[in-house]
Amino acid sequence: MKGSTGHFLYVDLSDGLTNSFCPPIDYYSRFIGGSGFAARLFVERGNFEADPLDPEALLTFSLGPFAGLNLSGASRFSAAACSPLTGHWADSSCGGNFAPELKFAGFDGILVSGKAKKPSVLVISDHTAKIETYPELWGLGVEKATATLKQKFGKASKTLVIGPAGENLVKFACIMNDGHSAFGRTGLGAVMGSKGLKAIVVRAKDRNFLAEDPMACRKLVSELNSRIKESVTLSVMRENGTAANLEGGVHLGDVPIRNFTSNFWEEMAEALTGSTLSEKYLKRRANCDFCSVACKRIVEITQGPFAIPKGPGPEYETIVSFGSLIGSMDLAATCKAGRICNDLGMDTISSGATIAWALEAFENGDIGVKECDGIQLKWGDINTIIDHILPSIAYKKGNLGSLLSDGSVAAAKKIGPSSQDYNVQAKGLEAPMHDPRGGGHGLALTYAVSHRGACHVSSPMLFMEMGACYYPEVGFDYELDPLSSENKAESAVLAMALGALENSACLCQFADREISIPEWVALFNSVAGFNWDIHDMIKAGRRIFYLQRLMNHRYGLRAEDDKISSRLLTPAVDGAPAGIVIEFEKMRTKFYNLMDLNPETGIPSRKTLVDYNLEIEADIILKG
């Protein structure tokens, strides 16, 4: 089998042991890698009864077959576990430079179990691994810890590090790769923290990538790389980052404002958009390994209250989370808030969203100065957020820090039912910075049915509704109207399969927009030798979608949990989508029918499970 190494690393931190194992070979073509592979390995080796923060919980890092290939967009990978934030199966995707290095070091992934007696670092190099105790790193911010590790293990080593938030088990703690790219969502940094694992370091000597058909692979990769480099949409992203179209998004009503209470704020559009960031603060562009898009930003702010030295800058989600969502249009402040979240090791989306919920709770009188340690919460008061709230959350300090450190859903549960009305989430995961009322009604459906909760990268639905996808080979030639439910269930059926493929092959959703469906198949075949046709490939995507649904069923989720917050279904009061109703139930019912999902259990029939070769997995999962 090519593309992958065939080896995973298993680490038991309680015993201080590491060993390598070879997963069954059929997992590779059935579950691909990344998100799908991690799910299958959990079914084999994980414990559904374990609390996400128990030593017994299993944390998996899993690469796709293309990690290490010099293809733009191919350097992502997945982390997966039962999420401490949502309480069910979840994964997160990260770009950067760790994935190729791990592949070159001889592993397709890492499974981490147990709990170290002392804060530790996992050190991986060419086919070997060891656990080193490193208590002096504990307590350090991500930036300092990363620099310390680079000093000790060499500048060329690649790192995964948690910050104080992960150590303190903040439920939306993230894991940072070299201080810039993040496994942001679903709180997997807390899982790593609960194991006493501060960091993973990898260094490889070899740079060999073995493809099944090297000639075909080289030719295809070269064609795709040129197309990605010349793509007009991606060159806009190169120029102005992932926030390049923020201004356009405001006019569509896609960009959330003050905890999703408004869909239009004209002055904010230009103040926060990507070209403004380029003009004012951009020092240079940065990229994930091998990617010519280089959508990442390196920024510097030399003066003012939000001055920060040259370093990682915010992407779209961070700009909106600490901009319009909390009622601010101060771009410099979003840069600083993003930098602080990175250093503390907290997901910028859930951080911004949880704080936005708190601002509204304060405004409504559901929390007061007592719960907020004597401070007044005000929309747009980014200074208080930066100076007080973010550190309070990361260190669980005071009433406000402890209230917010479990996320907005848990906080609202503590405060009372009226505050749950303005939780904006699905399955316990705070919604990202795309409002389905303006961004596209199909997004409401995919937020609801995604296994990880409200997530915009669990499927390419956002891009489909924008008009950026055209897949006639699999029947997707719709000209979708974002503000309608027409053809959205049909599109979501394909979107969820494609999303599972993207997150399992670990290809970047931006770069891979330039890859056609037949080219996807050719890529799998020339790299991994799957010998697929289009039907086989889509089937693999759907198989992974079904597997993750079965897992969440075991975690107690049912059809009734495939929903989103009422706020996102309440017609917008302003902007382009004002007054338009999302026909959510209609879309969801149709999606359920098309996917053969039981309207009560939310899982597919036995026949479908057999059709998708999931009988064994279903038996293991459902028997508990």
Add this chain to the structure above:
Amino acid sequence: MEFWKDETEPIKAFIELFNRAKQDAELYEGLKKVNQLIWFDYTEDGPNCSFFVDCRGGEVRVSPGKPSDQPNLIMSLSADDAHRSWSNKLNPVMAITRRKIRVKGSATGLLKLAPKLKKVAIIYNDTLKDLGWENKIIP
């Protein structure tokens, strides 16, 4: 062509559209900010079916044909799709994805004008009306 009798008609309409858009302070400022030489290339519908907008140097000039300087941005499409696009009836992202619009150069400046397309469409429809081409307006 579905909307045009010959290759001169679309160019007449589009140049008039830009001349009128220049009268609108917001659009004029927006165009100046683009700061590029843009060639709108509809030559698939006739060798003279094109015009250019020069937004460089704090001015906006519109002329028929191909510019003598190297354009910063070339937008190639059919004159019919251009008509749909100025009428705000063509999703530009969709049109680019389906290769109905082919773009060479940086489209960043133009992207900033995308939110103004609604306003442009109103001016465009007025232009068509005044040119006696009300029948070309897409409802």
